[in-house]
Amino acid sequence: MPDRSGGESSDPEQDRDWIGRVRAGLLAWYDLGHRDLPWRRSGDPYAVLVSEVMLVQTTVEAVVPYFERFLARFPSVEALAEAPEEEVVKAWEGLGYYRRARQLWAAARAIRAEHGGVVPSEPEALRALPGVGPYIAGAVASIAFDRPAPILEANSERVLGRLVACEEPAGSSAFRTRLWGVADRLVRGPAPGRLNQALMELGATVCVPRAPRCLGCPVAHMCRARSAGRQESIPVRRPRAEPLPVREQAALIERQGRHLLLRRGPKGLWAGFWEFPTIWIEGSDPAKRRASVQPEAPESAFRRLTGLDLGLGPILGSFAFGVTRYRVELAVVRAEDRGGPAGPSPAHAEIGWFAPADFDGLAMGSAQRKVARLASPPGVF
Ligand code: SF4
Secondary structure (H helix, E strand, O other): OOOOOOOOOOOHHHOHHHHHHHHHHHHHHHHHOOOOOHHHHHOOHHHHHHHHHHHOOOOHHHHHHHHHHHHHHOOOHHHHHHOOHHHHHHHHOOOOOOHHHHHHHHHHHHHHHHHOOOOOOOHHHHHOOOOOOHHHHHHHHHHHHOOOOOOOOHHHHHHHHHHOOOOOEOOOHHHHHHHHHHHHHHHOOOOHHHHHHHHHHHHHHOOOOOOOOHHHOOOHHHOHHHHOOOOOOOOEOOOOOOOEEEEEEEEEEEEOOEEEEEEEOOOOOOOOOEEOOEEEEEEOOOOOOOOOOOOOOHHHHHHHHHOOOEEEEEEEEEEEEEEOOEEEEEEEEEEEEOOOOOOOOOOEEEEEEEOHHHHHHOOOOHHHHHHHHHHOOOOOO
16 A cells, blocks of 8 residues: 555555556546557457557667568458468568468468467467467457456566656566556556556657656656656666677679568578578577588588589678667678589478579568569669
């Protein structure tokens, strides 16, 4: 219970009055207006599921155009379950974290096989679907079916962490356990779907990571971090680890206007994606390109990948990109094809020669898409 003498109890979430006031403040604020997001319009559970899978590790701004295109192409569970996996991954291209696309496709197949094509409403049944963890299950159950299921994602985590002034380090199990508890208490009241959306909306628009706009916050009077002047230092961040450096090299190998590409195997980074022959040069090896601990000359590494004898030319260009906890520098060289039958390394599923006009139809990661631009005459791609 609150300390009426002027101080504050240590755990406000144990105070039913505090919970009730936070809930009421959030719902009233949300009902006054919120962003018009396409997945909120229909309330279709399938659309909510697709949007929530896309939103994992990705911003709303990035997701909106992908969501609209995806729903136009796969408008129902049945349409998604029917589509070849490759087509689904292609529609996801550019969003990153491609495992999500494969899992969403697998979830659609499971919904068709086990639930007659109808997205289940209970969090436990949702959690049994491929790729659906507690957050996605809670979001779909609450938003699409108004079930009192808690959620915790980046935005609501920040809001709740500040509301209760949680001093545990962000990401620690103590932090997450406490905040799941707060989320659970809050959602057990009227309008759980709107309540969860209000929490996410507040985190996205008002209780932002830096310089939260507390003057416009509907729950400012209940916020422990604000009353302690700690709103900018909660959640408590651990220093971020430096990304691990990686150096790789890709080769443009051309025969009669067509370029050699390989399709990666079914597991690991960029599983099933097409790429120009790419070798590990130095540093970490997140894509598992290194064949042995012994040093290997680039010509020999490319021969192992493609079966071809090659003469490597100068570097045409290079660029850097981040993937998970790695920072990759990718250099692109032109390679002279000196013959030999092309054949994929055991790590790859397929090999083929493609004209630049074909590149657009192949599923590729965004770094390899940049390599494709270097391989294409202006205006083709
Ligand atoms: Fe966030 Fe400030 Fe509102 Fe607290 S008062 S929830 S820190 S915006």
